[in-house]
Amino acid sequence: AGAYTNISLEELDKGNYTITVYADGGEYKDAVEKTFEVVDSTVYFNNKEYYQLSEDTTFDEVYSNAEVTFFNESESMFYNTLMNLRYAGGKRIDQRLTPVIARKFIKENFDENAPIDKFVDLSDYEKTSQGGGISLLPYSDRDAELTAKVAMLDTEYFDRDLMKTYFYNILGRDNSTLEEVVSAYLGLAVYKEPVLLDLQKLAESSDIDGNPRAKLLASIGLAEFGDESLAEDLFKDVMEEYSKEEDDKIYFDVEDTTGKTSKELTGLALAASAKLEYFEQGDKMFDYLYNSEDVWTLVNFEKLIYLMNRNIMETEDIKALEGSVTVKFTHPETRFETYEIDGFKTKSITLTKEELAGMEITEVESSIGAYVYGLANADALEKNKTEEYSISKTYTLDGEEVDTFSQGDLIKVTLDPKINNRKDYTSYEITEFVPAGFRFMKLGKDTYLAEESGQTLVFRWSFSPKGVNQPLSYYIQAVLPGEYTDDHTVIRKTTDSSSLWYTDQIRLKVVD
Numbered sequence: 001a002g003a004y005t006n007i008s009l010e011e012l013d014k015g016n017y018t019i020t021v022y023a024d025g026g027e028y029k030d031a032v033e034k035t036f037e038v039v040d041s042t043v044y045f046n047n048k049e050y051y052q053l054s055e056d057t058t059f060d061e062v063y064s065n066a067e068v069t070f071f072n073e074s075e076s077m078f079y080n081t082l083m084n085l086r087y088a089g090g091k092r093i094d095q096r097l098t099p100v101i102a103r104k105f106i107k108e109n110f111d112e113n114a115p116i117d118k119f120v121d122l123s124d125y126e127k128t129s130q131g132g133g134i135s136l137l138p139y140s141d142r143d144a145e146l147t148a149k150v151a152m153l154d155t156e157y158f159d160r161d162l163m164k165t166y167f168y169n170i171l172g173r174d175n176s177t178l179e180e181v182v183s184a185y186l187g188l189a190v191y192k193e194p195v196l197l198d199l200q201k202l203a204e205s206s207d208i209d210g211n212p213r214a215k216l217l218a219s220i221g222l223a224e225f226g227d228e229s230l231a232e233d234l235f236k237d238v239m240e241e242y243s244k245e246e247d248d249k250i251y252f253d254v255e256d257t258t259g260k261t262s263k264e265l266t267g268l269a270l271a272a273s274a275k276l277e278y279f280e281q282g283d284k285m286f287d288y289l290y291n292s293e294d295v296w297t298l299v300n301f302e303k304l305i306y307l308m309n310r311n312i313m314e315t316e317d318i319k320a321l322e323g324s325v326t327v328k329f330t331h332p333e334t335r336f337e338t339y340e341i342d343g344f345k346t347k348s349i350t351l352t353k354e355e356l357a358g359m360e361i362t363e364v365e366s367s368i369g370a371y372v373y374g375l376a377n378a379d380a381l382e383k384n385k386t387e388e389y390s391i392s393k394t395y396t397l398d399g400e401e402v403d404t405f406s407q408g409d410l411i412k413v414t415l416d417p418k419i420n421n422r423k424d425y426t427s428y429e430i431t432e433f434v435p436a437g438f439r440f441m442k443l444g445k446d447t448y449l450a451e452e453s454g455q456t457l458v459f460r461w462s463f464s465p466k467g468v469n470q471p472l473s474y475y476i477q478a479v480l481p482g483e484y485t486d487d488h489t490v491i492r493k494t495t496d497s498s499s500l501w502y503t504d505q506i507r508l509k510v511v512d
Contacts, residue, residue: 006480012038040378041505042433042455043488047376047384048498053325053368057361062374066356069348072341073367074320077290078312079343081303082106084293092136093125093146094300101153101304109313110343122157132166134158136298144170144183145217149301151190152220152271153308164191171195178207182214186221196225203230212238212254216268223275235272239281243269249288250281263289267299274309282306323366331358341368378488386499391417391430391491393503404509405478410441416471417491419463427494430459430472433487437480437510444473460494478510 007019015038022031044063051057052073085102088095100117107114124138133142134150144167151163170176170184185199199221208214215234222231242265243250252265266285273282286306289299312318326338331354339347351359356372394401396412405411415430434440434455443449451458459472486508492500 008482014038014040041487043378043381043431043490043502044375045380045431045490045492045500046497047374047380049372049376049380051370051372053361053364053370055361055364059356059359059372060376060380062353062356062372063377064353064375066351066353066372066374067348068351068356068359069346069371069373070325070339070341071346071369071371072321072323072343073369074323076317076321077287078307078310078315078317079110079321081286081290082110082307085300085304088300091138092298093122093134093150094136094298096122096125097150097153097155097157098300098304100157101155101308105304105308120157126158126162128159128162131169132159132162132164134163142166144176144180144187146301148183148187148190148217149271149305151187152224152305153301154190160191163187164193167193171198178211178214179217182208182217182221186217186224189221189224192225196222196227199225200227200230203234212242212252212265213268216265216272219272220268220275223272228276231272232276235269235276235278238269245284248284249291250284251288251292261297263292263297263299267297267302270299271302271305274306277309279310282310320366323364323368325361325365325368325370326363328360328362329355329358330360331355336362338363341366381488381490381500381502384498384500386501388421388499388501389417389419389428389491389493390501391415391489391503393486393489395508403506404511407478407481407510407512409478411438411476411478412444412473413476414444414471414473415459415489417461417463417469419469422465425462425464427460427462428491429494430461431490432457432459432474433489434476435484435486435508437478437482437484437508438476439479441475441477444475446470447472447474449474481510481512483507483509 016035017038018033018035020031020033023029049060051059082102082105085098086106088099100120103114103116107116125135127133127135127142130142133144134147135142136146147163147166150158167184167187170180176184182202185195185202188195189199199218202208203218203222208218215238219231219234222234242252242254244253252262252269254262254265266289270282270285270289273279273285286303289303293299321343323341324338325341326336329335329337341347353374356374394414395403396414397405397409415432417428417430419426429450434457436455440452440455440457448460449457450460457474461472463469484507486506488502488505490500490502
């Protein structure tokens with residue numbers, strides 16, 4: 001009783017095998033049947049695979065149920081800008097007001113269920129006790145140009161009569177700067193106050209020569225009044241003298257006398273192009289600002305002014321967001337499904353591995369991508385390999401690193417992660433596979449096991465830039481004589497499923 005025998009098998013090719021053991025005793029007979037599969041590796045891991053969809057797309061095999069998520073990859077600078085403005089944060093007036101207007105615009109044009117701001121209090125920015133005007137910050141001074149831009153946005157959050165009073169007071173002061181005067185005319189033009197002749201006189205005078213900012217402000221004001229001819233002349237003068245075009249983008253590369261940055265001048269020209277409907281040039285300036293934006297540049301209002309005057313819903317930039325994908329399923333029966341992928345919405349479906357294997361893309365409108373989430377095998381390791389971190393693995397017997405053992409030996413296995421970004425506090429998951437012919441015995445010092453399933457061990461390991469980062473260790477015992485493949489050890493960040501690092505396979509030997 002309790003006796004056993006080892007059945008030695010030669011090296012087998014990949015495939016499925018069955019071993020049947022027969023026994024008889026007297027009049028009794030019986031048999032035991034065991035099936036098994038020979039594979040190159042026992043490594044399976046949760047994988048996310050990206051596909052740019054076309055009618056020629058084929059999907060890699062997965063080894064579990066799969067989740068397929070379709071999404072529209074069309075790049076829309078207009079829509080993305082609205083999304084960014086919707087979540088703009090900060091204490092500046094543009095960072096407080098633009099999210100309110102952007103959310104309302106999104107609700108009216110893209111998503112009727114989108115939330116909007118019902119209670120908005122911006123009174124800290126309106127200097128009522130000083131005769132009106134809007135400030136950049138609650139504690140800063142009034143700014144004429146900023147106030148004129150707020151007027152252009154036609155918001156309900158400020159007192160229009162008080163803003164008119166503020167603009168007229170600027171015109172009545174002897175010490176107002178040129179930029180303040182032109183901004184005041186622009187603000188009054190928005191409210192259709194009778195200052196057109198005065199603005200025309202200033203625009204045609206030599207006072208604004210050499211001042212691109214003043215010319216652009218005057219151009220916008222004249223456009224508000226309907227004097228398109230003079231407004232266009234001023235705009236063209238500025239564009240010809242100061243703007244540059246490169247890689248199909250238009251921008252300014254000059255600082256004016258007020259110290260405003262080149263990006264802010266580009267933004268002001270963008271607003272002027274919107275009022276004059278010079279959309280070909282405007283789109284190129286918008287593209288420049290979209291691809292070079294930073295939180296410090298004050299162009300949020302100008303972007304909104306452009307979007308609200310551009311009729312973006314009829315542009316190819318927005319129309320490209322209307323996409324779809326038609327899929328043919330051949331398992332378990334043939335059927336077709338069309339999924340509408342509009343805007344930045346996604347569509348996820350769950351499939352068996354057989355359904356995924358029989359899925360074909362028959363038609364794609366717009367640019368549609370897909371992620372497939374599922375178990376992948378060792379064939380997918382290389383494409384996910386990162387250089388951010390690595391891990392080494394050693395087998396030691398009595399302190400000596402070896403790869404040949406005697407039956408019954410107790411062997412120490414050491415896993416030593418190496419992190420290249422040594423400033424990053426990060427947790428890692430390490431998946432280890434005890435080779436066939438060996439069995440897991442115990443954990444080493446300061447090593448904690450998160451999961452154990454058969455020959456699979458999963459460890460959690462955290463890296464601290466300031467701490468002592470010890471390697472992990474555990475012990476196995478050599479059980480059955482023979483030669484065995486030590487499979488890949490896989491390490492990956494717990495916060496990033498798209499990258500990993502793995503060890504090479506090696507051969508281990510157990511002798512009698």
